[in-house]
Structures are given as C-alpha cells and as structure tokens.
Amino acid sequence: MNSKKMQSNLMLLLTAFIWGVAFVAQSVGMDYVGPFTFNSVRNFIGAFVLLLFIPLLDKVNRQSAATVNASNSDAASATDIASTSSSSVSDKKTLIIGGIVCGILLAIASSFQQVGIVYTTVGKAGFITAMYIVIVPILGLFVGKKVRLIAWISVGLSVIGLYLLCMTESLSLGKGDILVLICAFCFSFHIMVVDYFSPKVDGVRMSCIQFFTCGIICGIPAMLTESPNLHAILTAWQPLLYAGVLSCAIGYTLQIVAQKNTDPVIASLLMSLESAFSLLAGWIILHQYLSPKELFGCLLMFAAIMLSQIPEKKSVAA
Secondary structure, eight states: OOHHHHHHHHHHHHHHHHHHHHHHHHHTTTSSSOOOHHHHHHHHHHHHHHHHHHHHHHHHHHHHHHHHHHTOOOOOHHHHHHHHHHHHHHHHHHHHHHHHHHHHHHHHHHHHHHHTTTTTTTTHHHHHTTTHHHHHHHHHHGTTTOOOHHHHHHHHHHHHHHHHHHHHHHHHHHHHHHHHHHHHHHHHHHHHHHHHHHTTTTTHHHHHHHHHHHHHHHHHHHHHHHHHOHHHHHHHHHHHHIIIIIIIIIIHHHHHHTTTSSSHHHHHHTTTHHHHHHHHHHHHHHHOOOOOHHHHHHHHHHHHHHHHHHOOOOOOOE
C-alpha cells in the first residue's frame, strides 16, 4: 500500500472515531436546544472554521505549485493560459453545484438523525445510520449496476439485526429508530454525490459550501418551530463545538479529501466503524446499555457491513 492510500485510510479511521463520539454530543445537545437549531449552529460553526483554514491551505498549495513550476523551465503559452481560465470557470460552477447538492442532502439526512436521537440511544443510532453501507449497493440497481449475491446476503443479515436491535415487544419499530433508518437512506445518497463530485473539485471548499447550505436549510425550521435563543445556544457550547468543529469541519472534510485517494470499498468499511465507536461512546460516556438481544442485533448488522465490503473476484483471462 502506498503512503497516500495509507494516509487516506488513517484519515477515514479518524473520521469514523470522530463521528462515533459525535452521537454523544448530538444526544447531550438536545438537553439545551432543539434538533434543527443544533444542526444549523453546528454547520455554521463548521463552515466558518473551514473559512479560516482555506487561506492557509491555499498558501501551502501555491508553494507546492511553485516548486513544481520551478523544475519546469518552459513558459506557459497563451493558449494554455486561456484553457486554464476556461477550466477554472467550469471548476467553480461544478464546485458550487456540488456543495449545494451535498448541503441539501446533508440537511435532510442530519435532520432525520438529530430528531431520531431524541427518541433512541446513541448506540442504536450509530448502527442504524451505518446501514448506508448496505443500502448504497442496492441503490445501484436504479442506475443499472449489478448487485452481487453477497450484497443481498448482507441485506438479509442487516434486516435480521435491525429487527433484534430495534423491534419492540409490540412488534413495531420505535419512532426514533424509524427516523434514523430514513437518515441512513439519505446518507446513502449523500455518499454517492460526494463520490461523484469530490474528484472534480477542491474538497475543503465544497465542504464549506455544503455546511453553509445545510446551516441555512436547517435554520428555517429552527426559526419557525423552535424559537432558538442565544442563552440556550451558549449553554450547549460544548456539544455544539464538538459537533461543529470536529464532526463537521474536520470529519466531513477528511471524508471528502480522503475519498480521493483510497478505494471506495475500503473507505466505506472504515467509515462504517463509526457504529462501533458510537456504541462504545454511549456505553462509556452516557452509560447507555443494550440488552443481549440488542447486542446480538448489532453484531449481525456489523457482520452484514463487513460482508458487503468483500471485493468481487476478478476473472482471470485464459
């Protein structure tokens, strides 16, 4: 494995840890503010933090470009400059579209998740959210992609695991579990869009645009239904800062940047570890315990996630 891939994989592992612990911050934040207020503020925090880092990253990139150019003695022609200018305009348009689309999907997914966390435990929310790993290959059916047998086996295992984890004695899913399950479907679309746009644009800038978009969208229902006030927001400063700075600014940006240089299968596998981290964080920090039946459900779901990431064997030409 080359150093770039190793670095990207470590970034994704760190992302999974940050996101797993973020479920605790999201749960604690609900003691002070409403879910839409929490999401709006955390995304604006993430966006402003990235705005501070963009000039520094630009400086580093310019220095790297200058070093490369110094080793090349040929001057750029007028045609090359015109081509670069045209490409820059096109890239800017793609960047804005990508950031807005990602922001819309992030707003929908995170809103379902945040409201769902009010009615379920951190560990359950983490494992149900991680279902996007199993859902993404199935969604590929709608764009003409073939679904392997192993993916269907993973779906079957995850459904059984979901039943054991979430089904109540009255044979119904809890309200919070249903909302987080919808969130998992929404995050599946978000991941597919990130995969499409991240190789084409600057990852940090796209992440910044998506946070501003998400913050604005979540701010509308927050103002209409929750009447947010500054005192409540300041009281929730700890979970908001963790969710805003670490989960948003650092976590989602690490995801976008790292996905450029690693295998999508490995990326999905590493990010899915957030479910295990969320279970541990809920147990250690919030003392939320699961029954043996629920833990077995988690085990089945985790097995389904791992199984779905087994790469397809390549046929060897005779």
